[in-house]
Amino acid sequence: MAAQVPFWRAAVLSLLLLAALLIGWEMAVKGAGGSAGPAVDPELAALLSPAAAAGGRSAMPAPSEIGARLLELLSDPFHRRGTNDQGIGIQIAYSLGRVAAGFSLAALIAIPLGFVIGMSPLLNAALNPFIQVLRPVSPLAWMPLALYTIKDSSVSSIFVIFICSVWPMLINTAFGVASVRREWLNVARTLEAGTWRTAFRVILPAAAPTILTGMRISIGIAWLVIVAAEMLVGGTGIGYWVWNQWNNLSIADIVIAILMIGLVGLALDRLLAxxxxxxxxxx
Amino acid sequence: MDGMLPVTTKPYAAVEGIARRFPGLTVFQDLWFGIHRGEFVCLLGHSGCGKTTILNILAGLDRPSEGAVVVDGREIDGPSLDRAVIFQGHALMPWLTAEQNVAFALSCRYPSWPRQRLREAAREALAKVGLREAAERKPAQLSGGMKQRVGIARALAIQPKMLLMDEPFSALDALTRGALQEEVSRLVTELGQTAFMITHDVDEAILLADRILLMTNGPEARIAEVVINTLPKPRIRATLHHQPGYHELRDHILDFLITRSRTLAGKPPPGWDPRHPPEVRPAG
Structure with missing residues (x-):
């Protein structure tokens, strides 16, 4: 165990590191653009990319430009001007909506099912092979199957979220329920507590921390997967937005999206914590 | 309630020829004994003779390989609110406060009681074991002795017909143990509570029990002897060892635990009647 450090010292160090990173980045981008000069033929450059046409200057924006763009995006995050021009807040809301739908559906199925599996050693042994085989499958591998059967692309991405967040919740719930202390169950039995009272007043609170750990893992995975899923199916969402900005080669927007995805993921994790x-x- | 044996009446709980067998191993067999109303019976023996199993069978948490337990004229087939158990480890639910732990037991006994009534009854039960101030605390914030007190309060709150205790004080330090033994002795005497306790502590058995069942070592453990504790009640720990007969009683039990529990183990002597093991009154 490391010794406790005062909060402010860690915070100062964090800020210093951030400042060093941003300054280094700014200087690297500005410096490279100024001195190197056009390295390729201008006509060819114009065909290749707008950035190359801009005098060989890298398309990589400086932090100051990203900051300006961030302010611009955040000044009107919820605008809607047609399908291809919606605010970043709207896009994040789409993604969050899909995660919420897929995750809630997964919780509704995984927690009761995990409860039953945890209570029954027979079911546990019988279902274990299925869980073990399906769990390591990348959720995106389900996508074609989902698109073929469900047809609707938005529902398909919700299904992908469902399928990726169901496993940690299922496994953790089953484990938590199965490892409830014998003595607590014996207390419930000697009190003639009955199945439902035992389930809700003894097993559920005893297993709740393990179940919540599973939910926390699940929401993390769901948030990772939604970006990839939306890149595949397109239309709306922060994943689609990233892909769209890549097509526009607006690197600043991509960096901002990465930052936003990180912050929202952090918030989701804190919420479950x-x-x-x-x-x-x-x- | 004078605590003496109502020998002539039928016992409240009767253990009838129970055995616990595993393939190739008999832990105990042919066990017969009764517990009368208002009586405090202790089962004393070394570890490995199946003491906890016997208590679990009485509680209905476990089933014997042979034989049966008859309580109140009926063979038991599972746990019952009439037989409260005080567990070796306190077995409190750590996510509930002391009061909620007791209230949970009460809510099982009296499902129709409103929340407020459960709360008040739980507080009252805690007050009886001296924990009025600690009602809002979670088990993690209680000392070992206090946790066991909550366990006692929980068991007594549901007003069981019989109290079953599985070495309830063995995890406590000597000082706390002594205080709790006296507390249990007082409560049980006040309530006229029928009680059965497993222990390996001689002084605990002498302080609390009206009858002490001595078990031989396992495997094939049996009740070798029934010691009648004739020391007058209430018994106070501080003065108990000055009582006439105390030392004879204690020496007799100690002799049994040290040597005879071993030498008597295995095959019973010829003419042995498992239903009526010899009764002795070492204290006169």
Whole structure:
């Protein structure tokens, strides 16, 4: 275990590192653009890319430009001007909506099913091979099958979120339920607590921290996968937006999207961590 | 309630020829004993003679390989609210406060009670074991002795017909153990509570029990002897060892635990009647 460090010292170091990174980046981009000069024939460059045409200057924007673009995007995040011009807030909301739908569906199925699997050693043994084979499959591998059967691309991406977030919740719920202490179950039995009272008043609170850990892993994976899924199916969402900006070669927007995806992922994780703390217990 | 044996009446709980067998191993067999209303019976023996299994069978948590347990005239087939168990490890739910732990038990006993009534009854039960101030605390914030007190409060709150205790004080330090033994002795006497306790602590058995069942070592453990504790009640730990007969009683039990539990183990002597093991009154 590392010794505790004061918060402010870590914070100052973090800010210094960030500043060094941004300054280094800014200088690298500006410096390269100024001195190198056109390295290729201008006509060929014009065919290749707009950036090359701009005098061989890298398409990589400086942090200052990214910052300006970020302010511009955030000044009107929820605008809608046609299907291909919607604010970044709208795009993130689409992605969050799909994650919420797929994740909730997965929780609705995985937690009760995990409960049953955890209570029944027979079901556990019987279903284990299926879980073990399906769990390592990349969720995107389901995408063609989903598109073929469901047809609707938006629903397909929700299905992909469902299928990737179902496993950690299922496995953790089953494990948490199966490892509830014998003595607590014995207490419930001697009190003639009955199946439902035992399930909701003893097993569920006992397993809740393990279940929440599964949910936290799931939401993390879901947020990773939604970006890739939206890149594939297109239309709306932050993943689609990233891909669109790549086609426009607006690297600044891509960097901003990465930052946004990171921040939203962090927020989702914090949210589940808070929920986990609410149900945590210690002996 | 004078605590003496109502020998002539039928016992409240009767253990009838129970055995626990595994392939190639008999832990105990042919066990017969009864527990009368208002009586405190201790089962004393070394580890490995199946003491905890016997208690679990009485509680209905476990089933014997042979034989049966008859409580109140009926053969038991599972746990019952009439037989409360105080577990060796306190077995409190760590996500509930002391009060909620007791209230949970009460809500099983009295499903129709409103929340407020459950709360008040739980507080009252905790007050009886001296934990009025600790009602809002979670088990993690309680000492070992306090946790076991909550366990006792939980068991007594549901007003069981019989209290079953599985070495309830073995995990506690000597000082706390002594205090809790006296507390249990007081509560059980006050309530006239029928009780059965597993222990390997001689002094605990002498302090609490009306009858002490001595078990031989396993495998094939059996009740070798029934010791009648004739020391007058209430028994106070501080003065108990000055009582006439105390040392004879204690020496007798210690002799059994040290040597005779071993030498008597295995095949019973000829003419042995498992239903009526010899009764002794070492304290006179």
């Amino acid at each position: 808070l929920a986990a703390r609410a149900v945590a217990w210690q002996e």
